[in-house]
Amino acid sequence: xxxxxxxxxxxxxxxxxxxxxxxxxxxxxxxxxxxxxxxxxxxxxxxxxxxxxxxxxxxxxxxxxxxxxxxxxxxxxxxxxxxxxxxxxxxxxxxxxxxxxxxxxxxxxxxxxxxxxxxxxxxxxxxxxxxxxxxxxxxxxxxxxxxxxxxxxxxxxxxxxxxxxxxxxxxxxxxxxxxxxxxxxxxxxxxxxxxxxxxxxxxxxxxxxxxxxxxxxxxxxxxxxxxxxxxxxxxxxxxxxxxxxxxxxxxxxxxxxxxxxxxxxxxxxxxxxxxxxxxxxxxxxxxxxxxxxxxxxxxxxxxxxxxxxxxxxxxxxxxxxxxxxxxxxxxxxxxxxxxxxxxxxxxxxxxxxxxxxxxxxxxxxxxxxxxxxxxxxxxxxxxxxxxxxxxxxxxxxxxxxxxxxxxxxxxxxxxxxxxxxxxxxxxxxxxxxxxxxxxxxxxxxxxxxxxxxxxxx
Amino acid sequence: xxxxxxxxxxxxxxxxxxxxxxxxxxxxxxxxxxxxxxxxxxxxxxxxxxxxxxxxxxxxxxxxxxxxxxxxxxxxxxxxxxxxxxxxxxxxxxxxxxxxxxxxxxxxxxxxxxxxxxxxxxxxxxxxxxxxxxxxxxxxxxxxxxxxxxxxxxxxxxxxxxxxxxxxxxxxxxxxxxxxxxxxxxxxxxxxxxxxxxxxxxxxxxxxxxxxxxxxxxxxxxxxxxxxxxxxxxxxxxxxxxxxxxxxxxxxxxxxxxxxxxxxxxxxxxxxxxxxxxxxxxxxxxxxxxxxxxxxxxxxxxxxxxxxxxxxxxxxxxxxxxxxxxxxxxxxxxxxxxxxxxxxxxxxxxxxxxxxxxxxxxxxxxxx
Numbered sequence: 001x002x003x004x005x006x007x008x009x010x011x012x013x014x015x016x017x018x019x020x021x022x023x024x025x026x027x028x029x030x031x032x033x034x035x036x037x038x039x040x041x042x043x044x045x046x047x048x049x050x051x052x053x054x055x056x057x058x059x060x061x062x063x064x065x066x067x068x069x070x071x072x073x074x075x076x077x078x079x080x081x082x083x084x085x086x087x088x089x090x091x092x093x094x095x096x097x098x099x100x101x102x103x104x105x106x107x108x109x110x111x112x113x114x115x116x117x118x119x120x121x122x123x124x125x126x127x128x129x130x131x132x133x134x135x136x137x138x139x140x141x142x143x144x145x146x147x148x149x150x151x152x153x154x155x156x157x158x159x160x161x162x163x164x165x166x167x168x169x170x171x172x173x174x175x176x177x178x179x180x181x182x183x184x185x186x187x188x189x190x191x192x193x194x195x196x197x198x199x200x201x202x203x204x205x206x207x208x209x210x211x212x213x214x215x216x217x218x219x220x221x222x223x224x225x226x227x228x229x230x231x232x233x234x235x236x237x238x239x240x241x242x243x244x245x246x247x248x249x250x251x252x253x254x255x256x257x258x259x260x261x262x263x264x265x266x267x268x269x270x271x272x273x274x275x276x277x278x279x280x281x282x283x284x285x286x287x288x289x290x291x292x293x294x295x296x297x298x299x300x301x302x303x304x305x306x307x308x309x310x311x312x313x314x315x316x317x318x319x320x321x322x323x324x325x326x327x328x329x330x331x332x333x334x335x336x337x338x339x340x341x342x343x344x345x346x347x348x349x350x351x352x353x354x355x356x357x358x359x360x361x362x363x364x365x366x367x368x369x370x371x372x373x374x375x376x377x378x379x380x381x382x383x384x385x386x387x388x389x390x391x392x393x394x395x396x397x398x399x400x401x402x403x404x405x406x407x408x409x410x411x412x413x414x415x416x417x418x419x420x421x422x423x424x425x426x427x428x429x430x431x432x433x434x435x436x437x438x439x440x441x442x443x444x445x446x447x448x449x450x451x452x453x454x455x456x457x
Numbered sequence: 458x459x460x461x462x463x464x465x466x467x468x469x470x471x472x473x474x475x476x477x478x479x480x481x482x483x484x485x486x487x488x489x490x491x492x493x494x495x496x497x498x499x500x501x502x503x504x505x506x507x508x509x510x511x512x513x514x515x516x517x518x519x520x521x522x523x524x525x526x527x528x529x530x531x532x533x534x535x536x537x538x539x540x541x542x543x544x545x546x547x548x549x550x551x552x553x554x555x556x557x558x559x560x561x562x563x564x565x566x567x568x569x570x571x572x573x574x575x576x577x578x579x580x581x582x583x584x585x586x587x588x589x590x591x592x593x594x595x596x597x598x599x600x601x602x603x604x605x606x607x608x609x610x611x612x613x614x615x616x617x618x619x620x621x622x623x624x625x626x627x628x629x630x631x632x633x634x635x636x637x638x639x640x641x642x643x644x645x646x647x648x649x650x651x652x653x654x655x656x657x658x659x660x661x662x663x664x665x666x667x668x669x670x671x672x673x674x675x676x677x678x679x680x681x682x683x684x685x686x687x688x689x690x691x692x693x694x695x696x697x698x699x700x701x702x703x704x705x706x707x708x709x710x711x712x713x714x715x716x717x718x719x720x721x722x723x724x725x726x727x728x729x730x731x732x733x734x735x736x737x738x739x740x741x742x743x744x745x746x747x748x749x750x751x752x753x754x755x756x757x758x759x760x761x762x763x764x765x766x767x768x769x770x771x772x773x774x775x776x777x778x779x780x781x782x783x784x785x786x787x788x789x790x791x792x793x794x795x796x797x798x799x800x801x802x803x804x805x806x807x808x809x810x811x812x813x814x815x816x817x818x819x820x821x822x823x824x825x
Contacts, residue, residue: 008532011749012539032525033743033764035757044751048532049744051525070534112813121825156635182635188665193624193658200628203613204563206635208628227618228625235604237597238819240613272820296822325825372825 003052007061007072010039010046017041018066019074028056030077037063037074054078121323123287131316138308140282141171141247144289145209147319149179152207155293158185158198159211159248168213169249169308195221195246199228199298202244207293212248215264215302229298230273245292247301250278251343251393252441254306258429263394265341266403268300269371275324276371278302280345282312284368287322295324302370304343327374329381333363336451337381339404340391341367344442348391351447360455370400378404379412386417387454391447396424418454423447493704493734494695496722501709503717507780513555513713514773515790517547520572521770522798523581524744527571527588531748535806536588540602543572545743548769549675550576552716553643556724561638563611565626566645568603569675570615573645577610581797585805593808597815611640620653622646623672627659630670630733641669641727649680651694660701660733667732671723672698674737675710681746682754695737703735710738711767714776741767 007017018040024030030050037048057076061068068074135143149155156179161168163176163186176184187194191212198210212218218225229242252261269276275297279285285303292299314320330345331352340348345366352362363381367374382388388408390401401422408420426440505513524542531540543550546569554576557564566573574584579595587594588602595605605615613629616622626644633640650656651674663670674694678685685692695705704726708719716738723734741763745752752760774787 006533009534010532012537014749041749043749044753046745046749046751047757049528051529112816114817188658188661190658190661192655193627193662196621196624196655196659197628197631197662200565200613200625201631201635202628203625204629204632206632223618223621224624228616228621232606232614233822234819235596235600236606236608236614236819237595237599238822239596239608240606241822275821275825323825324823369825372821 002057003054003077004073005036005075005077007068007070007074008039008048009070010041011043014041014070016067016069019061019063019068020045022059022063024056026056026059030054030056050077052077121326123322123326123328126315126317132313133316134311135282135286135314136309136311137282137285137303138169138171138173140286140314141289141303142173142175144286144293145172146175146178148207148290148293149175149183152293154205155207155209156183156185157209157211158187158194160187160189160213162186162211167211169305171303171308172211191217191220192224195224196228198244198246199224199242202229202242202298203232203240207243209245209247209293212246214253214260214305215248215250216260216262218246218248218264225268225274225298225300226271230271233297234273241296242298243296245289245295245299245301247289247292248303249305249308250302251304252306252425252430252437255432255434255437257432261430263342263392263425265302265370265392265394266399268302269373269400269403270398271371273298274371275299275369276302277324277369278342279368280307280342280366281310282314283320284322284328284366286314287320288324288368290319290321291324294321302342307343307346310346322368325369325372325374327365327367327369327377329363329377330366331362331364333361333385335361335385336387336389336455337363337365337378337385338389338391338447338451339365339367339378341370341400342393344391344393347393347442347444347447350444351391351451354444354448355451358452358457360451360457362451367400373403373407375407375411378407379415382408382412383415386415387451388416388420389423389447389450389454390420391423391442392425393442394425395427396422397427399424418456421450421454423450490699490702490704493722493726494706497706497708497719501718502712502714503721505714505717507777507782509555510714510773510777510780511782511790513551513717514770514777515794516551516554516576517713517770517773518791519581519794519797520544520547520551520575522794523575523585523801524571526798526802527585528744528748530585530589530802530805536602537590538601539568540588540748541569541746542742542744542748543569545763545768546675546677546710546740547572548713548716548773549673549710549738549740550645552713553673553720555717556720557643558640560611561640563613563629563633563640563642564645565613565622565629565642566615567619567622567647567650568615568617569647570603570605574605574607574612574615577607577612579607579610579612581801582804585801586808589805589808590810591805591808592811592815593804597818598811599815599819620646620650620655623650623653623656624659626672627663627668627670630663630668631666633669634666639728641671641724643671643673645673645675647680648674648676648678648685648689648694649683651676651697652680652688657701660698660703660735663733664698664701664703667730669727669730670733671720671727672703672733672735674735675740676737677740677742679742679746679754681750682752684754693737695735698733698735703733706734706736708736708738710740711763711769711772713769713773
């Protein structure tokens with residue numbers, strides 16, 4: 001059987017090339033692997049190998065021919081012992097480019113809508129008479145891990161100083177004592193490596209909770225968070241899951257300057273395949289960390305060092321788990337909506353108190369989960385107040401705040417009575433000097449000012 | 458001196474104390490990094506039965522023919538993007554895989570992964586259909602050449618970022634050890650990846666925690682266009698575990714029986730609780746780094762010389778003929794394999810592209 005040799009595509013982008021040289025002539029016997037010709041692309045001269053054996057029949061495109069389209073029949077080879085020297089002329093040199101095939105492919109995905117989320121989850125009701133106890137965020141996080149470790153043997157904690165030192169910020173306090181060194185593992189200072197090991201352990205069926213001493217150091221591990229953890233389920237057609245939690249403090253701490261003070265929320269929330277959670281109070285910290293550990297998807301869990309020591313009322317329940325992907329209205333109001341997350345929620349609540357004194361009732365929304373983002377809660381509130389401000393302890397450009405602005409513009413335009421304003425950190429690396437640091441970070445007076453502005457007050 | 462908790466913590470009760478001391482206790486003057494190499498040097502070839510050798514030969518030939526066909530389909534525009542062929546390196550994946558315990562051990566590699574998948578017995582049709590980006594492909598057309606996985610075969614990819622598979626593999630080994638399931642992980646990477654920092658972070662932790670892992674460096678002599686000599690201060694990669702007290706083995710990756718024998722020794726060491734082993738498999742790729750590489754960094758003669766003198770498939774074929782296997786039988790095998798590959802190619806060409814709705818599936822597992 002004669003085999004048509006077609007002009008090969010030698011790079012992902014090649015559409016045509018020059019057949020610079022034939023290294024065989026009509027009638028030659030060739031073996032698989034023999035080099036037949038040299039082809040010049042826009043990038044390089046490539047060798048064209050035979051994959052079949054047989055006799056070279058008709059050469060249809062002479063050497064030196066330029067702009068030969070990919071897919072053009074350039075020669076004919078006969079099978080074992082077959083003489084095709086005269087039969088080749090029938091094969092016309094016409095381009096059968098990949099372009100043509102593409103045009104026959106099914107309709108582009110344009111018309112396809114992403115699937116709508118099913119019935120929206122909401123926080124479970126706290127039964128009447130439940131004991132409420134003030135608990136620090138630090139303890140709430142610790143209890144979440146401990147409870148999940150008791151519940152599921154596959155859960156383990158790894159990171160720098162998580163075991164014997166009891167956690168650099170004491171979030172893992174007591175875990176080593178209860179669960180032993182098999183499940184509470186001190187790592188060397190080697191973020192790239194242990195983030196990869198944690199991710200691989202999740203692929204292998206375990207439930208790792210990987211602590212970054214702070215998220216600033218997660219930059220050394222970014223590749224595994226994005227390329228290994230987030231994309232694997234998709235790339236494997238749903239075969240390979242990666243149920244890992246990366247957690248640790250994020251955002252500005254206090255007087256540790258630029259390299260140790262950054263909010264990475266928008267970086268991570270940019271990436272499909274990740275869940276990004278950033279709680280504010282103890283109840284959300286505990287309920288969402290427990291949900292994160294049970295979650296089948298990779299989770300980035302952003303805590304805040306300045307909030308670790310704050311106490312909040314926490315319901316004493318056997319199993320306090322909250323839904324991922326659901327914002328929470330932490331203060332109801334009718335005049336203006338303040339959207340925030342993490343430490344910003346504290347500033348937003350302070351601002352709401354101050355605004356109330358001036359007769360402005362602000363509704364405060366804690367996003368809690370940044371990806372998937374609960375647009376509905378934001379838009380419902382906007383429909384009620386018609387004015388919205390976002391408070392974010394982070395830089396303004398390409399921020400969560402920008403995203404909320406975009407959502408309000410696209411889906412809430414008709415509700416708007418004023419432009420949506422962002423209250424973010426100053427657009428500079430965080431300085432060390434006390435006065436400059438204070439100037440750079442958001443605070444409640446700035447939120448009050450923005451809220452009054454959108455209320456035209 | 459008290460040992461750090463982490464080491465105690467991840468040492469299971471099954472750990473062989475004696476060999477542990479031999480590999481990880483830095484005060485041990487008798488630490489012998491070449492102990493495995495010495496054992497291997499005493500007897501380099503695995504004693505394969507005729508049937509075993511035939512099977513190894515068939516697997517290698519399947520990879521060769523499959524990859525040739527993949528190259529052809531790429532030329533026809535049916536395969537897009539990057540496509541890295543395994544031609545020349547077949548003895549490595551086939552030899553190592555033959556020593557593993559199916560259903561127990563796990564494997565992970567980089568982006569040159571078609572050959573590995575075939576070596577593990579994954580259906581050529583669904584691999585080829587992934588290369589052509591079809592719904593029937595092993596990743597439903599969403600992974601492509603570099604991103605293929607089969608959890609069913611404990612094949613964990615198929616990773617596109619150079620070196621990333623090394624800590625991921627250590628994570629798989631960590632899971633074996635944590636569950637005490639007796640399995641080990643084989644993590645393959647190339648001479649190029651061997652210069653990535655994360656590899657050494659992993660060596661450190663794997664040795665510190667005594668993880669059941671074999672690190673396999675497939676040294677095919679070129680990291681894309683950069684030869685080993687131009688990129689590596691230490692070109693003997695098997696020595697690169699020394700600083701982490703990981704024993705190394707220098708193996709001819711062009712002889713499937715030598716690969717098998719070396720792997721048997723390495724695996725025994727790891728399974729007995731001896732901790733990680735680093736194997737350097739010296740091999741050669743005949744084709745460019747990827748399909749779009751003109752390979753101008755080496756001479757045609759160099760490639761031809763390896764093909765003629767060291768080809769792993771020709772070598773196995775000669776051994777089989779020496780053992781009295783008839784040429785006709787070998788011809789029949791070749792014919793069967795060609796038919797199988799043609800069938801895979803036809804399937805891959807005629808299968809439909811993914812449904813547009815597939816765009817949104819498998820981004821996340823849960824509904825939120």
